[in-house]
Amino acid sequence: MKERDFQNFFDLCRARSIMQALEEDRYDGDLTTMATIDPVQRGRGVICAKADGIIAGIGVAQEVFRGIDSGIAVTPFIADGERVSAGVTVLEARGGVASLLVAERTALNFMQRMSGIATRTRVFAEKIAHTGARILDTRKTAPGLRYFDKEAVKIGGGRNHRFGLFDLVLIKDNHIDAAGGVVPAIERARRYLADKGIDVKIEVEVRSAGELQAALGAVPDIVLLDNFSLDGLREAVALARTHSPEILLEASGNVGLQTVAHIAETGVDFISVGELTHSVTALDLSMTIQFD
The missing domain is CATH 3.90.1170.20 (Quinolinate phosphoribosyl transferase, N-terminal domain)
Structure with missing residues (x-):
């Protein structure tokens, strides 16, 4: 592709x-x-x-x-x-x-x-510089200003997540529920991309240890760990690294300056922070x- x-x-x-x-x-x-x-x-x-x-x-x-x-x-x-x-x-x-x-x-x-x-x-970014994690932005930008908001994140030392709906498959809770589960959603997305000849990554959001286990078996490119506790994140990282070390892990939810370093120290690859662009x-x- x-x-x-x-x-x-x-x-x-x-x-x-x-x-x-x-x-x-x-x-x-x-x-x-x-x-x-x-x-x-x-x-x-x-x-x-x-x-x-x-x-x-x-x-x-x-x-x-x-x-x-x-x-x-x-x-x-x-x-x-x-x-x-x-x-x-x-x-x-x-x-x-x-x-x-x-x-x-x-x-x-x-x-x-x-x-x-x-x-x-x-x-x-400076709060987590001692770890291997990186800060990501989100699509929570001002309408009409997304290019500039995301460019500013890069200038500040963060990384851009997807720009819009077209450059990454991000399977979230509503997609999962509509598709009948984590695995069917990933499999349908992979078939669609292959049929259309589209080369973008697949990321899936998981809300529990059970969904994480199912997602790892389907081997997406990235797993989004949504609102996991610190212990939950540590357990998720250990499981993912053992099961499918090539899969990247993103943490989201309840991220602030007081928590971001603790989240990064669990071993996740990325931490998405909505406030960078929605509360400027x-x-x-x-x-x-x-x-x-």
């Missing part, structure tokens, strides 16, 4: 979302800027951090400025993934002042959200205009 390549789709999502964000903000023009700013006035917009955190969204901000005015020159001083302190200059955008003002809020909106996600992801605290950034 041929491996599926989604990069063109991801690029399209990014471009469309940026243009939509610009359009919903300006519609047929920035009335305040048109009324108060000389259209030939030039200057530079300086974006600074007002809080400590991890920067993300530099490239997105560049595209926002170019989307308003291709003549704006953006100079980054910080790279995505770098840690900054309050007061540090992140980037400078030079061009027409009117264009800088039109782009300002959209550029900051993307960067603040992405930097907030990257900052939170880094905290989680934006990193405080601001832009000031300096006139030529």
Whole structure:
């Protein structure tokens, strides 16, 4: 089966979302800027951090400025993934002042959200750095912003789970119940992928030791251990490593900064954390205009 390549789709999502964000903000023009700013006035917009955190969204901000005015020159001083302190200059955008003002809020909106996600992801990743586990995101993203939310997770040191419904078979409780059990669900998924010539992994959620035992016998690529206790996770890891060591294990449910290290120490491969993208605290950034 041929491996599926989604990069063109991801690029399209990014471009469309940026243009939509610009359009919903300006519609047929920035009335305040048109009324108060000389259209030939030039200057530079300086974006600074007002809080400590991890920067993300530099490239997105560049595209926002170019989307308003291709003549704006953006100079980054910080790279995505770098840690900054309050007061540090992140980037400078030079061009027409009117264009800088039109782009300002959209550029900051993307960067603040992405930097907030990257900052939170880094905290989680550092909590489990002493283990072999890795932090995963989920599909609990803001509608229309999934590309940026998931890109920010990667920048922060996490990994992306599936992007959408199309790049992984994830068999969850309702699928299992409708299919008549864990094994029938896995077998039906495997036949479907083979018939269609689709090369994606199969992951199945299990809710008990019995479902885990059944899933291991059907040999999916990944088993999702949902809301298992720490003892339950340890037992699941021991069973899986003995029975089918090639199967990867993901833990989910009740994951927070106080619990994530304990979960990682059970030996699971991945820990999915919904709060990375569904409960975002934006990193405080601001832009000031300096006139030529």
